[in-house]
Amino acid sequence: MSTYKLVCPHCHARMRIRTSEGQHIFLRIAYMQCTNEACGFVARAEFQMTHEMSPSGMPNPAVRLPVADVVIRRQAMRTADDQPDLLDQLEMERA
Known part of the structure; x- marks a missing residue:
């Protein structure tokens, strides 16, 4: 379970990380999905240690x-x- 509190920019429901992949020791690409099935928003996100x-x-x-x-x-x-x-x-x- 993710500890990030990310919300859908459209319906404001909680977003969940469906899958992620490491690109570099400091960079992870995540594919996120809105938990509101009626919304259905999916996005790609980048988490980077800076x-x-x-x-x-x-x-x-x-x-x-x-x-x-x-x-x-x-x-x-x-x-x-x-x-x-x-x-x-x-x-x-x-x-």
């Missing part, structure tokens, strides 16, 4: 990502704490 936020305790010498600057680290902290999840927002609006 910056190191925290160093590994078991570093692999082949892994070289730029270290995230303070702006990126602050965005990650802010997003994790105070950005509402879109699905939660939709459920609140429907209630």
Whole structure:
């Protein structure tokens, strides 16, 4: 089960990853499907690692990502704490 909370841009139902394939150590291609059968939207997505936020305790010498600057680290902290999840927002609006 995916831990990503991705929503369909058309009907706002949850999207699920049907299949994915690794292209590179830092890049994964995913094929996603809307869980709303009436909608039927399918899309291709790319998930890419771009910056190191925290160093590994078991570093692999082949892994070289730029270290995230303070702006990126602050965005990650802010997003994790105070950005509402879109699905939660939709459920609140429907209630």
